[in-house]
Amino acid sequence: QSVLTQPPSASGSPGQRVTISCSGSTSNLGSNTANWYQQLPGRAPKLLIYSTNQRPSGVPARFSGSKSGASASLAISGLQSEDEAYYHCATWDVSRNAWVFGGGTQLTVL
């Protein structure tokens, strides 16, 4: 049972816009920024979004993040087949003094 809640799956057609949600509580997303990782099948996670809406160098502008209260969202516009992967949200939990993750969302490009 993950501390952060994500939908187990999402899907979209090439070129469409897809959003993935991540909900938490006041002790985690409600008081800290959101981070998102992309994990291709059989590969290590890769940092996609940090500090809620910042993209590391090399991550396309098609990926964007936002947060409101204790919920965060990852949006992917202009969906491409190579975006098919698992997406994990993560943040610091002040009550646990630990990082917490969502269960991951499997994105399928139809």
Place this chain on the structure above:
Amino acid sequence: QVQLVQSAAEVKKPGASVKVSCKTSGYTFSNYGVTWVRQAPGQGLEWMGWISPHHDDTNYAQKLQDRVTMTTDTSSRTAYMELRNLRFDDTAVYYCARAEGYCSRGTCYSGYSDSWGQGTLVTVSS
């Protein structure tokens, strides 16, 4: 470029210990700590803990703190994670990752993990 290279896969019996290494390069080792995260088959990511590059200050996940030890060797730029008294549900891919952080008055805080190792599969089987 930043690289974290982990040791090879391991198969262990229940009750045994495993020690996974993570050799780093491409950045100033003393400026970043190392986070360890694991992923059981078909499951999500689980944070195990973080170790500072200074004085080996650590912050372990509460559920693992009795069985896990994280260390670093500054001279070889390598981090280690040892997990003792292995159980079947410890079977997972173990990842190391670079993360900034700091410790104050016995409490450590770590930031997001920005570069990851390739993962080490640890299988616990009788």
